[in-house]
Amino acid sequence: MTIDLRDEMEERALLVQGIVRRTSRSEAEGTLNELHRLAVTAGASVVGRITQRMDHPTSNFYVGQGKLNEIKLACKHTRANLIIFDNELSSVQVNNLDLSLGIKVIDRTELILQIFARRASSAESQLQVELAQLQYLVSRIPISAKQQRFEGGIGMRGPGESPFQLRNAPMRKRITAAKRKLAVIQQRRRRTRKHRALPLVALVGYTNAGKSTLLNALSPSNTYVDDRLFATLDTKTSMVHLPDNRDVLVTDTVGFIRNLPHGLVASFRSTLEEATEADLLLVVADGSHKEFERHTEVVRKTLQEIEAATVPSILVLNKMDRGCPPGLPAQLKEDFPFLTTVSALKKQGLEDLRSLMAKVLPAPPATARKRSWRDY
Numbered sequence: 001m002t003i004d005l006r007d008e009m010e011e012r013a014l015l016v017q018g019i020v021r022r023t024s025r026s027e028a029e030g031t032l033n034e035l036h037r038l039a040v041t042a043g044a045s046v047v048g049r050i051t052q053r054m055d056h057p058t059s060n061f062y063v064g065q066g067k068l069n070e071i072k073l074a075c076k077h078t079r080a081n082l083i084i085f086d087n088e089l090s091s092v093q094v095n096n097l098d099l100s101l102g103i104k105v106i107d108r109t110e111l112i113l114q115i116f117a118r119r120a121s122s123a124e125s126q127l128q129v130e131l132a133q134l135q136y137l138v139s140r141i142p143i144s145a146k147q148q149r150f151e152g153g154i155g156m157r158g159p160g161e162s163p164f165q166l167r168n169a170p171m172r173k174r175i176t177a178a179k180r181k182l183a184v185i186q187q188r189r190r191r192t193r194k195h196r197a198l199p200l201v202a203l204v205g206y207t208n209a210g211k212s213t214l215l216n217a218l219s220p221s222n223t224y225v226d227d228r229l230f231a232t233l234d235t236k237t238s239m240v241h242l243p244d245n246r247d248v249l250v251t252d253t254v255g256f257i258r259n260l261p262h263g264l265v266a267s268f269r270s271t272l273e274e275a276t277e278a279d280l281l282l283v284v285a286d287g288s289h290k291e292f293e294r295h296t297e298v299v300r301k302t303l304q305e306i307e308a309a310t311v312p313s314i315l316v317l318n319k320m321d322r323g324c325p326p327g328l329p330a331q332l333k334e335d336f337p338f339l340t341t342v343s344a345l346k347k348q349g350l351e352d353l354r355s356l357m358a359k360v361l362p363a364p365p366a367t368a369r370k371r372s373w374r375d376y
């Protein structure tokens with residue numbers, strides 16, 4: 001069971017972004033556009049955007065007093081009933097903003113958690129989201145508010161527990177239970193992986209890059225594709241035949257995004273392990289997106305975070321039917337020596353991709369036992 005962090009109602013969201021020094025205009029615009037898409041994905045309509053350039057955020061409201069007044073006015077004009085900050089807010093800032101504006105305030109992390117909560121459909125992904133939400137609530141919400149959101153019997157008094165720990169006991173109990181259940185699922189997943197004989201190829205990349213579309217194009221799989229962020233939260237695996245006569249298992253994974261909440265990365269570790277344990281990564285990027293370089297950088301960093309950076313990889317520039325990037329920076333070519341362009345939607349460039357996969361995929365160990373992919 002996942003937790004609904006917000007009230008169900010028609011949401012008219014006002015987006016607020018504090019731009020701190022050293023952030024370029026295009027980067028700030030890119031994250032705000034992304035926040036817009038995230039808000040729409042979560043079911044809200046966006047009624048306005050407010051930005052402020054600042055040296056550093058203020059500790060009480062994140063933005064300065066003048067900007068706070070501007071936000072108040074904008075809420076009145078636009079009849080906004082939700083304010084979404086692009087920046088990460090402290091629990092104190094959320095509380096102060098809530099009180100001063102009289103409107104619910106959330107930040108990017110909470111919004112992403114909410115989307116994940118709505119998308120999660122398997123027992124595993126629901127548990128992973130629940131764990132991330134609980135950890136977020138424990139770390140971010142003031143003690144009194146935590147109690148209001150999670151009422152329940154405590155009855156866990158033990159030696160050495162502080163009043164703070166006692167107040168959080170129901171949540172801690174749920175965190176422990178969720179971790180325990182996830183560990184069981186994870187073990188089962190690891191056991192299955194150990195017994196597979198077919199090479200595993202993982203599709204990774206920025207959300208909306210076209211990973212699921214590519215999986216569908218490469219195989220007769222029927223993976224959910226949607227022009228939304230985080231359409232896929234559960235991994236799907238299909239068999240793909242390569243020109244060197246090898247069969248490989250190709251698995252779809254959850255998409256990455258900049259500032260992906262750390263708790264989510266940690267909670268989705270078992271799903272993301274598909275990437276860590278893969279024999280080859282297809283790093284799918286939307287080559288037609290004007291921020292494609294930034295997206296690829298986020299993907300590279302996330303792969304490092306989940307310790308998958310050393311897995312052989314191919315950069316697959318997708319959506320080529322919409323146009324190619326003008327030129328590739330040297331750094332990108334260095335990071336990804338194997339690169340190919342495709343259009344998963346139009347099924348173009350797939351034979352070249354299959355050939356490259358056969359070339360880059362390590363040769364199987366001589367002792368590998370022949371198994372059907374159905375055993376997986």
Ligand SMILES: Nc1nc2c(ncn2[C@@H]2O[C@H](COP(=O)(O)OP(=O)(O)OP(=O)(O)O)[C@@H](O)[C@H]2O)c(=O)[nH]1
Nearest residue numbers: 208209210211212213226227230231232255344345
């Ligand atoms: N024009 C064009 N659109 C594409 C192509 N590949 C995917 N799309 C579209 O891009 C959108 C996202 O595709 P998905 O396959 O769901 O993307 P994803 O990477 O799996 O996204 P998440 O599951 O959210 O991480 C859909 O609307 C697809 O139809 C392509 O080659 N060309």
Ligand SMILES: [Mg+2]
Nearest residue numbers: 211212231232
């Ligand atoms: Mg997908």
